[in-house]
Structures are given as C-alpha cells and as structure tokens.
Amino acid sequence: GAVVSQHPSRVICKSGTSVKIECRSLDFQATTMFWYRQFPKQSLMLMATSNEGSKATYEQGVEKDKFLINHASLTLSTLTVTSAHPEDSSFYICSARETSGPSYNEQFFGPGTRLTVL
Amino acid sequence: RKEVEQDPGPFNVPEGATVAFNCTYSNSASQSFFWYRQDCRKEPKLLMSVYSSGNEDGRFTAQLNRASQYISLLIRDSKLSDSATYLCVVNAHGGHTGFQKLVFGTGTRLLVSP
Numbered sequence: 001g002a003v004v005s006q007h008p009s010r011v012i013c014k015s016g017t018s019v020k021i022e023c024r025s026l027d028f029q030a031t032t033m034f035w036y037r038q039f040p041k042q043s044l045m046l047m048a049t050s051n052e053g054s055k056a057t058y059e060q061g062v063e064k065d066k067f068l069i070n071h072a073s074l075t076l077s078t079l080t081v082t083s084a085h086p087e088d089s090s091f092y093i094c095s096a097r098e099t100s101g102p103s104y105n106e107q108f109f110g111p112g113t114r115l116t117v118l
Numbered sequence: 119r120k121e122v123e124q125d126p127g128p129f130n131v132p133e134g135a136t137v138a139f140n141c142t143y144s145n146s147a148s149q150s151f152f153w154y155r156q157d158c159r160k161e162p163k164l165l166m167s168v169y170s171s172g173n174e175d176g177r178f179t180a181q182l183n184r185a186s187q188y189i190s191l192l193i194r195d196s197k198l199s200d201s202a203t204y205l206c207v208v209n210a211h212g213g214h215t216g217f218q219k220l221v222f223g224t225g226t227r228l229l230v231s232p
Contacts, residue, residue, distance in 0.1 A: 034220070043122075043205070043222040044162065093161050095220075107220060109161040 002028045004096050006110035013084055014118055020080045021113045023094030029074040030096035034107065035067070038091040050077040084117040091115075119144055122223035124206050130229045135196045139226045141189040141206030151182055153191045154205040156225060162205055165191075196230045203227045 003026040013019050023033055031052045036044040048069055049057045056069035068080040077096075081088055091114050095107040124141045131137050143151075151168035166173065168180040168189055179192040189206055203225035210219055 036222075041126075041224070043224040044220075046219060046221075049219070091159070106164065109163070112159075112161045114159070 002108045004110040012116045025096040033077040034095045036093045124223035128227040139191045143208045148208045150209040152207040
C-alpha cells in the first residue's frame with residue numbers, strides 16, 4: 001500500500017508555543033489529506049480536510065485559527081497548532097487519499113505525532 | 119447517539135478461540151464500511167472492507183446488515199498477534215463539501231492470551 005509519513009513523531013513543547021506537524025505522501029499524489037486527533041481511549045476524530053491549493057474544511061468545533069492547515073503541494077500538508085495549551089496534548093494523525101491507481105479512494109494513515117504540551 | 123458505536127471490551131480470549139465484534143452506525147446514508155486495526159500508540163491500519171454480501175479474508179469474516187445498520191467482524195483461530203483494538207469505520211459524504219469522511223468508532227480491544 002501507499003506510504004504516508006509524519007514528522008515529528010513526538011514533540012514536547014511549552015504552553016503558548018506553536019508546533020508544526022508535517023504529513024507527506026511518499027509514493028503517490030494526494031489532492032486530499034485529512035487531519036485527525038485521538039485522545040486516550042477515545043476514537044479518532046476528524047479535525048479537518050485539507051485540499052491541495054485551497055482552504056481546508058474544518059469540522060464543527062475545531063478552531064481554524066488555532067489549527068492552521070496548509071496543503072501547498074500534492075505530497076505535503078502541514079498542521080500548525082498555534083499557542084498550544086496542555087489540553088491540546090493528543091495523538092495527531094494524518095491520512096492521505098490516492099486520487100488514482102488501484103487504491104483509489106482508500107485512505108492511508110501516517111504513523112501519528114504525539115504532542116505533549118507542558 | 120454516537121455515529122458509530124462499539125463495545126469497548128476488552129475481550130479476553132485464549133489462543134485458538136473464535137471471537138466476534140459488533141458495531142452499529144446511525145447514518146443510514148453511509149456508503150462504505152471498514153474494519154481497521156490499531157495497535158497501542160500506533161496509527162490505524164485497514165484490516166478489511168465490509169461488503170453487503172459479506173466477505174472473508176483468511177481467518178477474518180466481515181458482514182454488513184444495512185437494514186439493521188449493523189456491522190460485524192469474526193476472527194477464527196485467534197493468534198496472540200491479533201491482540202489489538204479493532205475500529206469500526208463508516209464512510210459517508212461530508213455534508214456540503216461532498217468529500218468522503220471516515221467516522222471511527224471508539225474501538226473494541228481484544229486480548230488473546232496463551
């Protein structure tokens with residue numbers, strides 16, 4: 001299957017700082033990428049859908065000014081958590097969807113980024 | 119009511135046992151269905167899609183009942199390596215955007231013991 005990478009895999013930061021997470025599709029092009037968040041013992045919750053060359057679509061209750069998404073190319077989307085607070089500590093996972101080929105429409109998940117805000 | 123509901127478990131079974139997980143979904147417009155597997159502190163990985171006619175992949179069998187909005191996963195001859203959390207996932211169009219949107223259940227935890 002297709003490969004999606006995320007960087008960093010783990011980040012610890014101080015309250016009030018901003019953190020950028022990168023999501024890359026390594027061997028395919030993805031016009032659409034998705035950002036999820038998972039708190040302990042809870043399900044993955046979709047935060048936003050990232051579309052290459054246009055604005056991201058945010059789910060209800062997700063602050064677009066706090067979680068900045070940039071999808072500047074067909075292989076890279078970034079999520080920036082601005083002014084992070086301890087309640088933003090979570091497991092952030094991206095996924096990318098192939099737009100052509102045998103796995104068309106299947107979502108491939110990155111390995112996740114564990115954010116801890118002190 | 120949650121969009122996708124699962125029994126969180128854990129299900130503790132011995133090696134070789136058969137175990138079944140169930141899942142219900144609330145959106146009757148849901149179009150496709152999946153079971154994902156998630157290991158501790160890892161990303162979810164697709165286990166299998168679920169088709170209306172039911173489908174089997176080795177020791178795993180998935181079934182869908184659209185009328186009851188119910189999905190199941192059966193694991194036969196459980197292995198130690200099957201220990202994980204199994205996520206029921208439903209795909210629906212994301213409202214006005216028209217994009218597909220995966221909705222995840224909280225998962226059912228399986229522990230297979232020797």
